[in-house]
Amino acid sequence: EIVMTQTPLSLSVTPGQSASISCKSSESLLHSDGKTYLYWYLQKPGQSPQLLIYEVSKRFSGVPDRFSGSGSGTDFTLKISRVEAEDVGVYYCMQSIQLPYSFGQGTKLEIK
Amino acid sequence: QVQLQESGPGLVKPSQTLSLTCTVSGASIRTGGYFWSWIRQHPGKGLEWIGYIYYSGNTYYKPSLKSRVTISVDTSNNQFSLKLSSVTAADTAVYYCARGSVLEWFGELLPWGQGTLVTVSS
Numbered sequence: 001e002i003v004m005t006q007t008p009l010s011l012s013v014t015p016g017q018s019a020s021i022s023c024k025s026s027e028s029l030l031h032s033d034g035k036t037y038l039y040w041y042l043q044k045p046g047q048s049p050q051l052l053i054y055e056v057s058k059r060f061s062g063v064p065d066r067f068s069g070s071g072s073g074t075d076f077t078l079k080i081s082r083v084e085a086e087d088v089g090v091y092y093c094m095q096s097i098q099l100p101y102s103f104g105q106g107t108k109l110e111i112k
Numbered sequence: 113q114v115q116l117q118e119s120g121p122g123l124v125k126p127s128q129t130l131s132l133t134c135t136v137s138g139a140s141i142r143t144g145g146y147f148w149s150w151i152r153q154h155p156g157k158g159l160e161w162i163g164y165i166y167y168s169g170n171t172y173y174k175p176s177l178k179s180r181v182t183i184s185v186d187t188s189n190n191q192f193s194l195k196l197s198s199v200t201a202a203d204t205a206v207y208y209c210a211r212g213s214v215l216e217w218f219g220e221l222l223p224w225g226q227g228t229l230v231t232v233s234s
Contacts, residue, residue, distance in 0.1 A: 048224040101161040
């Protein structure tokens with residue numbers, strides 16, 4: 001099973017500032033089809049996870065452009081520029097290149 | 113708009129079998145290019161993928177749970193189900209169902225149901 005490791009596990013950010021979350025996988029997430037199967041989800045309090053980013057850097061429909069994903073191979077980053085109060089919750093990275101799917105431990109974002 | 117809704121008992125006794133159903137609306141479970149998945153989240157913890165089923169009945173289970181898990185599909189009622197046998201307190205979790213895409217390869221889990229809390233206790 002691919003192990004996904006996120007850092008930090010918690011973040012406290014002033015509104016308007018930026019935040020960055022790292023996700024490292026124990027194996028490369030680059031498939032022979034040329035795609036990299038790395039996703040970012042946000043789980044807001046009391047809700048189910050919602051998709052933010054797919055295939056490393058593609059924003060899902062309706063996701064503000066304040067959210068951006070980058071990385072390759074085994075190292076990935078989610079950046080949130082100009083953090084807003086509505087961004088609070090737990091962020092998870094997820095891989096699907098190898099079954100079983102696996103998730104990072106989650107990064108809790110709080111607003112100062 | 114595709115929606116998924118979990119249902120089932122919220123309380124299960126130790127050693128018994130946990131049974132949940134996910135009802136899909138807004139799309140046919142027979143639609144190609146998608147699989148139907150279960151994920152759980154222990155209280156205050158992260159996400160654990162349990163397994164999936166394709167409409168044809170093909171399944172995959174997380175190896176560590178494989179001996180206790182059965183996922184089945186009922187295409188006539190547009191539902192799929194999870195059974196987890198011999199449960200213990202460690203199986204207490206919020207259980208989510210989700211649709212997964214499988215085009216060129218396995219893809220995103222989207223959408224998710226709202227989740228249902230199952231507590232294992234006598």
